Amino acid sequence: MNKDIFMDLLQAKEYKAVRSILNVMNAVDIASLLSEMEDKELFLAFRLIPKEKAADVFAEMDSTMQAYLVEMFTEKELREILDDLYMDDTVDMLEEFPANLVTRILENVSKEKRDKINVILNYPEDSAGSIMTTEYVDLRRNTTVAAAMNHIKRIGIHKETIYTCYILENRKLVGIVSAKDLMTMDDNMTMDELMETEIISVHTHTDKEEVARLFSKYALLALPVLDDDERMVGIVTVDDAMDVMVDEATEDITKMAAMNPSEKPYFDTSVWQHAKNRIPWLLFLMLSATITGSIITRYQDAFSALPLLVSFIPMLMDTGGNCGSQSSTLIIRGIALDEVHFSDIFRVMFKEFRISIIVGAFLALANIIRIYLVYDHNLLMSMSVGLSLLATIVIAKLIGCILPLLAKQVHLDPAIMASPLITTLVDTCSIIIYFNIATRLLL
Amino acid sequence: MNKDIFMDLLQAKEYKAVRSILNVMNAVDIASLLSEMEDKELFLAFRLIPKEKAADVFAEMDSTMQAYLVEMFTEKELREILDDLYMDDTVDMLEEFPANLVTRILENVSKEKRDKINVILNYPEDSAGSIMTTEYVDLRRNTTVAAAMNHIKRIGIHKETIYTCYILENRKLVGIVSAKDLMTMDDNMTMDELMETEIISVHTHTDKEEVARLFSKYALLALPVLDDDERMVGIVTVDDAMDVMVDEATEDITKMAAMNPSEKPYFDTSVWQHAKNRIPWLLFLMLSATITGSIITRYQDAFSALPLLVSFIPMLMDTGGNCGSQSSTLIIRGIALDEVHFSDIFRVMFKEFRISIIVGAFLALANIIRIYLVYDHNLLMSMSVGLSLLATIVIAKLIGCILPLLAKQVHLDPAIMASPLITTLVDTCSIIIYFNIATRLLL
Known part of the structure; x- marks a missing residue:
């Protein structure tokens, strides 16, 4: 999308045209388009993004832009965005925010979500815990394929990745089933029959570099994260693992040239x-x-x-x-x-x-x-x-x-x-x- | 798995125990276990791998081991492995093989597959075409969600990734639908209603480094590859993109220290x-x-x-x-x-x-x-x-x-x-x- 055309439409208040452009663009490109705007235009343009895409775009923005938007949002707008934002993106944002904005955000999420956020914020900076998300699909041993598919249809839309399902027993991870299995296996089979029990997992304190290495070695899409009592607490998804890989390579290259690495481009x-x-x-x-x-x-x-x-x-x-x-x-x-x-x-x-x-x-x-x-x-x-x-x-x-x-x-x-x-x-x-x-x- | 225990069991001809061990291990770990064996034991152990896993293990092996196995296989064994092997893994293997083995393999695949292999082998070395696979799920505009799910249930098991489905019209790509959409949307909706039409795609000659960058930028799981006439010919999957990322970083680091990069560890x-x-x-x-x-x-x-x-x-x-x-x-x-x-x-x-x-x-x-x-x-x-x-x-x-x-x-x-x-x-x-x-x- 050409920025100038977009800006002209925005300034001419051609909101309908702007909205249809935003409607077909993907979240990453919208965020990069918004990053070139002045604060005022940014807020205006953000409000024109289709509701179901707004949180995705928000997650792709840098923390300066996010902070500006959070300050401008009404309570209602803020709550809507926070509801749609995945846990890992929420935590990433809070890690960069000044104290007053963190408070404002914690006041606008449910007690349950607030508790989860506080736990994740306490994991060491470069650990699996700090990059995981708490949204995933969990099933029981005796769930059938048909029941699992129904369950996903009901709740799956809110889960960051539904392509790996986790079979829990007393909060402990006992097996995994891929969405591919669910989609191709007989409706009456139970998770117990389908699940793989040799599970590759990490702990909350595992170094994120090790996490990235496991993704690459085993060609994973998601990796379960366990706490010290071996209870499942979240998953790391492949897109975050890729980011870690790129960042770690940059950090190594920078150090190899005798510099302290910078976190920014x-x-x-x-x-x-x-x-x-x-x-x-x-x-x-x-x-x-x-x-x-x-x-x-x-x-x-x-x-x-x-x-x-x-x-x-x-x-x-x-x-x-x-x-x-x-x-x-x-x-x-x-x-x-x-x-x-x-x-x-x-x-x-x-x-x-x-x-x-x-x-x-x-x-x-x-x-x-x-x-x-x-x-x-x-x-x-x-x-x-x-x-x-x-x-x-x-x-x-x-x-x-x-x-x-x-x-x-x-x-x-x-x-x-x-x-x-x-x-x-x-x-x-x-x-x-x-x-x-x-x-x-x-x- | 401890190598020594495994070898002891193998030498003691405890094939039942060996088989149950191989049954629970994942393909990557089996391949790495086999890589430490002598040729004769390797062949013996490989034959004990459960059939549905054998091709996965084979794909994870290095080309020296693959070449040895191909020489030892009966025609029937070879054909079974080749049937289960994904196109990108088949091509990777052929690129490293001596001419006589390439001939033996091309004689043992169907004409259709042979033609596809020859096309892919001709793409430039570092291009998207050279790392793509030709297995993917394609649907029509008027396919319903229910029909799509049925279609995947029938054929999906043979497709390397079924999590992104491609809507084609006269072999041209007109939209994409994620498995997530299929699993969560109403059975009667058609692909036309569901599909995203702003598609990120590459051409067969696109540099694979650019392919990896797109994966990381847009957090993709798969990326469609088009030929010069804009017809869809294959997909690159995220695991291959991750490999490219790691290899490219290694190559850059090696060159930066004034060496010609080596392809091997x-x-x-x-x-x-x-x-x-x-x-x-x-x-x-x-x-x-x-x-x-x-x-x-x-x-x-x-x-x-x-x-x-x-x-x-x-x-x-x-x-x-x-x-x-x-x-x-x-x-x-x-x-x-x-x-x-x-x-x-x-x-x-x-x-x-x-x-x-x-x-x-x-x-x-x-x-x-x-x-x-x-x-x-x-x-x-x-x-x-x-x-x-x-x-x-x-x-x-x-x-x-x-x-x-x-x-x-x-x-x-x-x-x-x-x-x-x-x-x-x-x-x-x-x-x-x-x-x-x-x-x-x-x-």
């Missing part, structure tokens, strides 16, 4: 916030790099006597850093995808060692030939650089693969052991190796 | 393959770094006269590289998530410029104070380093944000414009800036 983060996210790591890495610098001064005599030595420093440092970050990146990603574990550390080291010998030999040879040809057949010089490079690459790859695994083991995020930190460490090693070999062979 | 890639994936970029970057080295030799007189100058090179190079990769990383990720576009280039540059001034001023000041205190109150020396650092950071952040956007614009993968390449470029800049400032202020 690039343009929505202020210049100051960007600077604040970037300075701490830069400062730490800068101070670490001065160590390398002060080590260089120790070899002052060497490069005063042979200034050419200095010119190979960037190549050695960069190549070492690149080799180290190649290894650390693969291991960090392997850990994130649950493919590499701490117990594999010796297997990883042995593999990286062999790779580093191949890579190192190849690059060292290329350097030896280049330097021998360029610098008047100076064999000793070319050998010094070549040997230093080989040693640097072996050490870089070992550091690169060990550190993320160690970080994981001591419950640090492996992603911080990426390129920048590895580069700084490898720099120091490569300088020491280089000058030791060079002074011995050349001076 | 870390341990499944051979040492030689790892080395081959890493050497080309290292070689290219190494040769680029020698440029920085040869620039340094131009300033030989400067650091022969003042050797201390050399000791600040690592700090300047590392900080410049880190600043540049922070910016490039955020922009690369922003492009991947469709949040940043080439048209934003001036907005991005202005933002990064302001951030770099804040970050640069802060880090430069920290350096000026440190050097002033450490090196006998040498104000000129500390100012040279500080100024060089500020200039390096501004240039690094601008290079870091511009290059990924330019890459995108000329249809290169922005991910290659990450840390390693940026670092090498920024190194050269920082060395030139540094020695120019230092020679002017200090010599």
Whole structure:
């Protein structure tokens, strides 16, 4: 939908046309269209959205827009939206809202819903509990397919996902039945006969990254969440799991480039916030790099006597850093995808060692030939650089693969052991190796 | 399930126990259990899997195991598996198989299926067509809810997803109806009354990354795929979209660390393959770094006269590289998530410029104070380093944000414009800036 056309219609008070446009658009696109409007127009346009779609659009908006609308709503409008809003979207909204709006909202929901909201708000930030919703279809063992279909017809419209039904006994989960089974199996079969009993589930405190991994591993549409007494309290749906996946990848990538992750997209983060996210790591890495610098001064005599030595420093440092970050990146990603574990550390080291010998030999040879040809057949010089490079690459790859695994083991995020930190460490090693070999062979 | 117990039962020929274990396990876990077995046991165990689950397990196996089984199967067994295998899984398997096995399989499917397979095999590798499946539920405009439910009951069990039904007219897609609608709406309503007509769809040649983005944006369970004549030819399901998402993030992360991405997990890639994936970029970057080295030799007189100058090179190079990769990383990720576009280039540059001034001023000041205190109150020396650092950071952040956007614009993968390449470029800049400032202020 073209924004300008829409705005023209709105300003010309062509509400009937506006309404029919909103009628065919989907909720995500309406929310994105509204996000470009001024507050006043936003409120006007929101009121023109068909009633059955309003809550869906509301759920897709960012919290600033939601807050503005909540302030403008009459009590009746607010209650209507809250009635249609799923539990997980309600909680997401409350987590971002100022206290006065939270109070206003809690006053306008039923006691039962208020209690549920308060429980969910108390789950840790990155847990399954914090992203679950409490709407799901629960059935009994002796329910028949026909009865289940009737039940869903009556209440299903209010449930976020009806495609997996949960069979409960004393609030404990004993089996699951898919809507596909209900739609294709004989009317008289009971849940007891149909249900799968090997159930994949998580607890309220399970990390949401683990939740996303289960969705991807088992191709799930929904995942039941149990409390500490193994009673079923909610479900996580696949759309939320996908959001977690994207967010976690972004967070890892950001950390791997030595930044504190931002929760908002690039343009929505202020210049100051960007600077604040970037300075701490830069400062730490800068101070670490001065160590390398002060080590260089120790070899002052060497490069005063042979200034050419200095010119190979960037190549050695960069190549070492690149080799180290190649290894650390693969291991960090392997850990994130649950493919590499701490117990594999010796297997990883042995593999990286062999790779580093191949890579190192190849690059060292290329350097030896280049330097021998360029610098008047100076064999000793070319050998010094070549040997230093080989040693640097072996050490870089070992550091690169060990550190993320160690970080994981001591419950640090492996992603911080990426390129920048590895580069700084490898720099120091490569300088020491280089000058030791060079002074011995050349001076 | 514990592998050892399972193996003991299998070797003791306790087939009844093995069968009941396999009966309750889910397909993903069975496939992972089988992956740890020897070929002979694998074949034996596979034959004990309950018939209705065998194709699901087969689809979850890697292509080496699949190839072994296909070789061992009788014609009858092969045909049974192929009948139950979804089209997308069949095509995935064929893409990895040697020619003789492909022939054997194509001989054992119906002509109709063979034609479909050949069409899908011809779609470009990373396209929607290559990951779609051809099984879906199609209905007519005048079908009623009751008739639709009956239709699904009859044929639905063979369709990969029945939760979105597609209303076709002359093979063109005119609307979609969700299973939720079918289950909750009145039996006598027709599809025409129920269907949504604002349909999100892709074409066979749409990039699969774009497909994954649509799933995440619109929280879809399935997405219809149309051919060039706008006729519906298949659907992509959410589980495949999730796989694409994970793979694409891994691919980006790998490329950002200057490696050619591997299609297999870390341990499944051979040492030689790892080395081959890493050497080309290292070689290219190494040769680029020698440029920085040869620039340094131009300033030989400067650091022969003042050797201390050399000791600040690592700090300047590392900080410049880190600043540049922070910016490039955020922009690369922003492009991947469709949040940043080439048209934003001036907005991005202005933002990064302001951030770099804040970050640069802060880090430069920290350096000026440190050097002033450490090196006998040498104000000129500390100012040279500080100024060089500020200039390096501004240039690094601008290079870091511009290059990924330019890459995108000329249809290169922005991910290659990450840390390693940026670092090498920024190194050269920082060395030139540094020695120019230092020679002017200090010599």
